Amino acid sequence: MPLRVGEKDFQTRVNRGLEDAFMRGTVRSAQEQLRTRKQASSEELGDWEAWRTLGEEIRTHTLEHLDYYLEQLSDKVAERGGHVYFAKTAEEGNAYVRQVAREKEAKKIVKSKSMVTEEMSLNDALESDGLEVVETDLGEYILQVDDHDPPSHIVAPSLHKNRAQIKDVFADKKGYENSDNANDITRFVRGELREEFLDADIGITGCNFAVAESGTISLVTNEGNGDLVTALPKTQISVMSMERIVPTWEELDVMVSLLCRSAVGQKLTSYITALTGPKSEDEIDGPEDFHLVIVDNGRSDILGTQFQSALHCIRCAACVNVCPVYRHVGGHAYGSIYNGPIGAVLTPLLDGYEDNKDLPYASSLCAACTEACPVNIPLHEHLIAHRQIITEKENLGPMPEKWAMKMFGTGASAPKLYRLGSKQAHRVMRPWTKGSRISNGPGPLKAWTNFRDLPAPSSERFRDWFAKRRRSNSDE
Amino acid sequence: MNVSLFITCLGDMFYPNAGKATVELLEKVGCTVDFPTQQTCCGQPAFNSGYHKEARKVAKQSIEVFKDSAYVVTPSGSCAAMLHEYSHLLEGEPEWQAEAEALSAKSYELTQFLVDVLKVENTGASFHAKATYHTSCHMTRLLQVSEAPQTLLSHVDGLEMLDLPRNYDCCGFGGTFAVKMPEISKEMVDEKVSCIHETQADVLIGADAGCLMNIGGRMDRENSPVKVMHIAEVLNYTEEGG
Numbered sequence: 001m002p003l004r005v006g007e008k009d010f011q012t013r014v015n016r017g018l019e020d021a022f023m024r025g026t027v028r029s030a031q032e033q034l035r036t037r038k039q040a041s042s043e044e045l046g047d048w049e050a051w052r053t054l055g056e057e058i059r060t061h062t063l064e065h066l067d068y069y070l071e072q073l074s075d076k077v078a079e080r081g082g083h084v085y086f087a088k089t090a091e092e093g094n095a096y097v098r099q100v101a102r103e104k105e106a107k108k109i110v111k112s113k114s115m116v117t118e119e120m121s122l123n124d125a126l127e128s129d130g131l132e133v134v135e136t137d138l139g140e141y142i143l144q145v146d147d148h149d150p151p152s153h154i155v156a157p158s159l160h161k162n163r164a165q166i167k168d169v170f171a172d173k174k175g176y177e178n179s180d181n182a183n184d185i186t187r188f189v190r191g192e193l194r195e196e197f198l199d200a201d202i203g204i205t206g207c208n209f210a211v212a213e214s215g216t217i218s219l220v221t222n223e224g225n226g227d228l229v230t231a232l233p234k235t236q237i238s239v240m241s242m243e244r245i246v247p248t249w250e251e252l253d254v255m256v257s258l259l260c261r262s263a264v265g266q267k268l269t270s271y272i273t274a275l276t277g278p279k280s281e282d283e284i285d286g287p288e289d290f291h292l293v294i295v296d297n298g299r300s301d302i303l304g305t306q307f308q309s310a311l312h313c314i315r316c317a318a319c320v321n322v323c324p325v326y327r328h329v330g331g332h333a334y335g336s337i338y339n340g341p342i343g344a345v346l347t348p349l350l351d352g353y354e355d356n357k358d359l360p361y362a363s364s365l366c367a368a369c370t371e372a373c374p375v376n377i378p379l380h381e382h383l384i385a386h387r388q389i390i391t392e393k394e395n396l397g398p399m400p401e402k403w404a405m406k407m408f409g410t411g412a413s414a415p416k417l418y419r420l421g422s423k424q425a426h427r428v429m430r431p432w433t434k435g436s437r438i439s440n441g442p443g444p445l446k447a448w449t450n451f452r453d454l455p456a457p458s459s460e461r462f463r464d465w466f467a468k469r470r471r472s473n474s475d476e
Numbered sequence: 477m478n479v480s481l482f483i484t485c486l487g488d489m490f491y492p493n494a495g496k497a498t499v500e501l502l503e504k505v506g507c508t509v510d511f512p513t514q515q516t517c518c519g520q521p522a523f524n525s526g527y528h529k530e531a532r533k534v535a536k537q538s539i540e541v542f543k544d545s546a547y548v549v550t551p552s553g554s555c556a557a558m559l560h561e562y563s564h565l566l567e568g569e570p571e572w573q574a575e576a577e578a579l580s581a582k583s584y585e586l587t588q589f590l591v592d593v594l595k596v597e598n599t600g601a602s603f604h605a606k607a608t609y610h611t612s613c614h615m616t617r618l619l620q621v622s623e624a625p626q627t628l629l630s631h632v633d634g635l636e637m638l639d640l641p642r643n644y645d646c647c648g649f650g651g652t653f654a655v656k657m658p659e660i661s662k663e664m665v666d667e668k669v670s671c672i673h674e675t676q677a678d679v680l681i682g683a684d685a686g687c688l689m690n691i692g693g694r695m696d697r698e699n700s701p702v703k704v705m706h707i708a709e710v711l712n713y714t715e716e717g718g
């Protein structure tokens with residue numbers, strides 16, 4: 001499953017992340033910078049809460065009428081001379097793109113960043129047909145050149161690398177000889193990519209939002225590569241997941257404002273590309289042939305469930321940028337192209353629980369993600385809902401935990417039992433208690449006392465004190 | 477005013493002093509305090525771990541216990557937030573849900589109750605120390621209480637409050653998270669502890685036993701000189717009387 005990347009085992013991935021002091025340093029400073037910038041730019045917008053509510057309403061409305069808007073979008077694209085293809089699965093989507101490439105006798109394809117094509121492993125599919133596929137987004141390009149290193153952040157896919165490492169990648173693979181200065185590297189990449197753009201037969205883009213009323217695909221980029229991918233090659237294919245749609249340009253305006261501010265703390269990004277069908281006769285730029293591939297790949301199964309609002313996501317990564325767990329383990333630990341809190345919610349939905357059952361637990365439920373999300377997705381609640389399904393429906397919860405929770409349920413709803421248990425705690429723990437602390441707890445306390453002390457249960461519980469006090473008060 | 481205390485399981489067993497201070501503090505400001513002995517835990521460990529069947533049982537127990545109370549006050553932001561979660565948890569059981577809503581309408585975290593209901597901002601405490609305050613996530617984000625503790629602390633005579641860097645980050649407790657993902661949790665608490673040390677405070681104040689247990693436990697392990705106190709203890713402290 002292409003959605004998944006890296007090692008299969010969650011703990012291995014986490015350990016690798018924790019050991020990578022270098023990556024954690026990069027992530028830490030990026031988080032700090034993005035957080036401050038987001039705050040400043042959203043404050044400037046005025047009432048941020050009102051904007052979020054508006055964003056949420058737009059997403060809810062659109063998803064509740066998704067059939068209608070998808071049909072409208074598809075009609076409009078067709079009206080403008082474009083082709084629309086609905087792909088139920090990743091395979092269907094890939095097959096369609098491969099077929100277009102074959103018909104065009106294409107050799108080279110340039111792409112601008114698209115998460116859904118990552119999810120589909122479209123590049124692999126095209127490469128297996130002998131095509132050359134070039135990512136043109138700087139971050140994606142770095143990863144591609146570095147032997148397809150997986151992305152580690154939704155907006156900044158190569159966040160785990162710093163300038164020195166990036167320089168080494170280009171020196172090793174592309175003969176780059178200049179400094180690790182960002183400008184030098186960018187200039188070099190620009191030179192490399194210019195040739196690719198001119199040579200390419202097909203341009204493939206993702207889609208941040210499709211505007212249903214006009215059949216327009218909009219792309220939000222920081223480098224302008226989206227412009228080139230859509231302007232130069234004769235054939236243009238946009239691939240979108242089915243929920244990335246807004247009714248009209250008015251809503252697009254709101255969503256783009258929310259996206260840019262949440263993602264990078266900017267009022268607008270440097271480039272917003274809007275593409276409406278193939279070019280008409282009087283236009284100079286643009287593709288002659290335009291295809292829109294709308295991908296479901298498991299999303300319609302989420303519609304109508306308690307997780308529907310996960311489809312509101314506009315991939316801004318605000319949740320990732322505030323997550324303290326992400327901060328310490330990095331994006332690769334999630335083992336999915338969708339990382340951070342939204343990754344922990346979305347990956348099990350798209351890829352099932354079996355291989356992703358650890359993800360919903362990789363959160364302290366601090367709700368920083370929920371607080372940050374510009375479209376009000378209750379991320380931490382979704383994580384709890386996943387846990388409930390994992391323990392109660394999928395039966396994937398570990399046995400000892402299950403017994404412990406059963407006992408907890410029984411104990412905590414039977415006051416007598418509970419009182420007895422808490423009274424005994426002090427005595428039971430005595431062998432492990434030194435002074436007022438426990439530093440080496442038995443059984444389930446081990447994980448806690450590996451890193452921290454535990455206060456010893458008090459010999460006089462609050463309730464004992466209160467009862468005694470009441471007695472002496474009434475004696476007086 | 478009659479107030480029922482919900483002391484919570486951690487408070488009862490591990491931090492009885494926070495409970496005692498809560499009682500004295502509430503009496504000081506004119507409340508009659510009662511402690512229904514049938515109470516147990518708020519059910520959060522089961523709820524957050526996904527064991528909702530068990531959590532529902534515990535929720536019903538708490539609802540029964542506080543049925544006749546006028547106000548329910550708890551010295552824990554996280555457990556207060558859990559009480560507010562009951563009606564959500566009991567969806568599909570309309571009678572219980574109505575009771576849950578009634579409970580949530582009369583439940584308050586201690587500082588929230590003092591400031592919002594009793595309109596008390598100065599508890600008359602005096603405590604000469606340099607301190608910093610840990611804003612627990614559930615209290616600020618789920619219960620939406622962030623001003624009240626700061627207001628009350630700002631009126632404590634002699635107390636110098638220092639800003640805690642990255643105060644918005646979780647300390648890594650997260651209930652079972654701390655034992656389920658111990659390595660990640662450790663990194664989180666380490667970062668919290670180093671921020672606390674950066675302030676050069678002598679005392680760390682918090683309003684949640686869970687967070688205090690986590691941060692304090694880590695500081696104890698490292699033999700940190702910083703003392704950990706529950707906010708009720710600070711607000712009830714008087715240098716003359718001790």
Ligand code: SF4
Pocket residue numbers: 154262312313314315316317318319320342372373374375376377379
């Ligand atoms: S879940 Fe919300 S915050 Fe996270 S990427 Fe999606 S829209 Fe942004």
